[in-house]
Amino acid sequence: MIEQLLCKNIADAIKSIYQTEVDLSSISLQKTRKEFEGDFTFAVFPYLKITKKSPEQTSNDIGQYLKDVLDEVNDFNVIKGFLNIVIKKSYWLSFLNQNINNKSFGFNPVKKSTPVMVEYSSPNTNKPLHLGHIRNNLLGWSVAEILKANGENVLKVNLVNDRGIHICKSMLAWKIWGNMETPQSSGLKGDHLAGKYYVLFDKNYKKEVEELVAKGYDKEVAEKQAPLMLEAQKMLRLWEAKDEDVLKLWNRMNAWVYEGFDVTYKTMGIDFDKTYYESNTYLLGKSIVEKGFNENKLIQKEDNSIWADLTGEGLDEKLLLRSDGTSVYMTQDLGTAHQRHEEYKPSKMIYVVGNEQNYHFDVLKLVLKKLGYDWSDSIYHLSYGMVELPEGKMKSREGTVVDADLLIAEMIETARQTAFELGKIDDFESEAAIKLYHTIALGALKYFILKVDPQKNMMFNPKESIDFNGNTGPFIQYTHARIKSLLNKADNVISNHVDVNINIVEKEKNLLQLIHEYPAVINQAAESLSPALISNYIYELAKEYNGFYQEIPIFKEENMELRDFRIALSYFVSNIIKSAMGLLGISVPDKM
């Protein structure tokens, strides 16, 4: 690409004019700001110590060198210490010619063999997915796709938390009050059915606790002594003892939940290469902890429990094995990480997990390091903040969890109503129309969530997300559909070659520059694991295109070569929008 060429020649210029070698990687260019003439800008300030000349003189020297040496450089200008380099329009046009038919433009063709693992979703099987899972799923899936586009060999992994006291609570409530209810008999999605009984358990459990408190029990004691809780704990023990009846119920109920999850995943367009179940992995980790203890890397307390001492690293001590020898969450995670490393030797293990577990992952990495596993650095916690709705915070503790299925259904309904109000569609119940509402609703949701920096807590405003103006998914879908319909009218005139001598206007050159940037954007998004970078890029591209070609009708153009160019450019832009939106998991309709 032209940037590298310019950087290399700038280094050559400094060497030839000032007789000093500079490190090529230290030279960087930026896009020239709109208010100045030029395509790329080089700031000379850091090199003044070498050149021993004024910023202006230095810029002029280097600019002149580039102009003399490089055919692609048309001209240059200097403002203060900024060297603005003007690239010939013919370069941009030949770039268009070279890449227009490349369907995977921007994607790295070199495929790496070392796998990168991305773990996301990680649901509990006692309740349906909620808004937090939506952000998790979208982020994980999108990051995986971006890495793939960049040539990584990605393994998408889900770790289902299918065991523990929580699922026992659902099972117990179902046994007591369920009347043998099934998804078929109740018409409920399997995960919602389990969730219903989890809530039922909680309600009755709280009632029991209140009754005990009224009888004079201490609240803490009451919480432990409530009959329902004792019963649930008994069930967990039976499960661990592989009691036949409990296992049967557990299998049955989990199967319902998985069916429900699959529907939600499918609706969202989320998939996995591999699913792990905690019931298979919860005993892992003990051996590496014991090994670490034998090697004197861990400490033991009087009650025989085993701990990692992280006080030297500025953290506390962390329990790894209980006094009865059973493992805790951390032990399991140590085990699964170890197992995955043994199995795949991934160059990176990315865990998409909410920021409430930042501390957990800090500890995880430190303990692994302490135990002598040098691959602990390959673990990366992709942490994300909470999603809130305008109505208020969504926290499970406050009981205002926003259900994922419900939210998606509401988004689809909003899309339907908007189309109806605007009179956009003739047959509102046709298959095509229903598919379109679905596409728009999901596009709105995904785009809005992915465009925000993961680290930040965010506000999801459903109404704003589905607006067709502004930085939204539907706006980009709309732009794509418009380009497609335009190209449809022109399909007999699409040429795969554009005359490099035609005159193009500034805005068209801006579009070409933006397209030119696309591979770098994907690369950077992969490096920083940031779908937000992609969405901001597409918006800029779509806006630039939409604004411009709304004003300049392509088919009015009498100059056939210019018209061909504009059609070719439109074609390229629509392809990039489609491919970039694909990385966010958003489909773009050809017609809407």
Place this chain on the structure above:
RNA sequence: GGUUCCGUAGCUCAGUUGGAUAGAGCAACAGCCUUCUAAGCUGUGGGCCAUUGGUUCGAAUCCAAUCGGAAUCACCA
């Protein structure tokens, strides 16, 4: 209290490895439908980049302190 993250227009958010006069959208206001789709486009107003110091040619960006907000600090997962 310790640790981590966040603080940019009334609201929701961008802001590339430190670069030129701080960017969008929404909301407000003023225009644009005989062209390809107005689910759109164009324009106007709106800022102590939380505060204060430091680092340097240059700071929203890096460092320190302070003030606000969030998360976390379990023999839960």
